[in-house]
Amino acid sequence: MTDATLPAPSTPPGTLLLLVRHGETPTTGTVLPGRAPGLHLSDRGRAQAERVAERLAGLRVDGIYSSPLERTCETAQPAAAGTGLEVNKNAGLIECDFGDWTGAALAELAGLPQWQTVQHTPSAFRFPNGESFAQMQARMVGTLEALCTAHAGGVVVCFSHADPIKAAVAHALGIHLDLFQRIAISPGSVSAISYVEGQAPAVLMVNSSLEPLSGLRAS
Template sequence: MPTRIYLVRHGATELTAEDRFAGSTDVPLSEEGRRQAAALAERLRCDTLDGIYASPMGRTLETARIIAAPHGCEVRAEPDLREIAYGHWEERTRDEIEQTFGEEYDAWQEDPLTIAPAGGESGVQVLARALPVIRRIVQGHRHRSVLIVSHKGTNRLLISSLLGFDARGYRDRLDQSPAALTILEFANDVRARLKLFNDISHYDRLPERCFEQRLSRWWSAPDKRGGDV
């Protein structure tokens, strides 16, 4: 049996609904986010989980604890699974950032892997801290299933790296909806394959669903280039 990683993004927050960059900003889940997490908890109720890990941010820990409740598992916080930090962009909308930090934002759009906002992190820096955590978790739970709750940017960077994609395109080519489930299986410590990606079928009939389309220039405005948070 391969080692199975259930990789989850936290549920929605109020800043999610307001289209604001929230990397190192610690915000709780919204009521919608709690419903999303509860739906995923019900979906995974009968799965056997050998461990549950989460970023130490409030929104990830809360999501993980909701999912962990039916299993009686303790959630272990892993600081290096936290979200990419956006520096002086934190809590601002994309429109505000484009108007205030236009040149910096354009450079970051072209190469978010190696370029960071002032006071923030690049994708390379996120991978340098997060990839060793994934490897350690896989090594510690061989041939078992583990759940990890992290963030949109961090998850997409990890998936790109683990599957050998060009991580410079992680923002344009991969999505992570709130409380989405992605499943990766590991034949050994480093060889991963994707079994399920960004699945939200557990809450696709919930009311007031958050789609998060507005932050993406690629997908919300076909005549502009860009990506989403």
């Protein structure tokens, strides 16, 4: 057999990962809610959740996963209903553990000297009695890689929170954690990452809130 007749090497199947931030809540933008229970979507947040489900129309989804907190599960429900899939709660997608800062007003936190570290060198920061940004990123990335392995070649939709999604996107882009605060992840937005075994991930879309998702394909 000559080189010209050798079969082309097979390409591993790509997995399309969609990262969805939960919809708005009554405290979005004013409070650091963290993992405190009992926070639900606002009317606007529920409308954003419905919009995510509409955008998924025409896309064959293989799995839907959510942080176990109420606001993310509620955001995932319309997508689950539209695809006929169940929402699988996954603790790896949960919000960062803000420790003693949980429930604090953002305006008050912004006046603390540690806030500058959070914004400019987050890799060096750990929330008092909580999680570090580095731990959060490692947890989130490991969870996403495991889900991609479980659904190789498919489409996985993960409902999570702003900081974990920003950290995952930063990792996929190959940028340092200290720069992850430059990434904007709005309520109800979708970010898309393509994972192919043996290759660096490809970021296809970040913080998108408008166009249909049916045309997305893993690269």
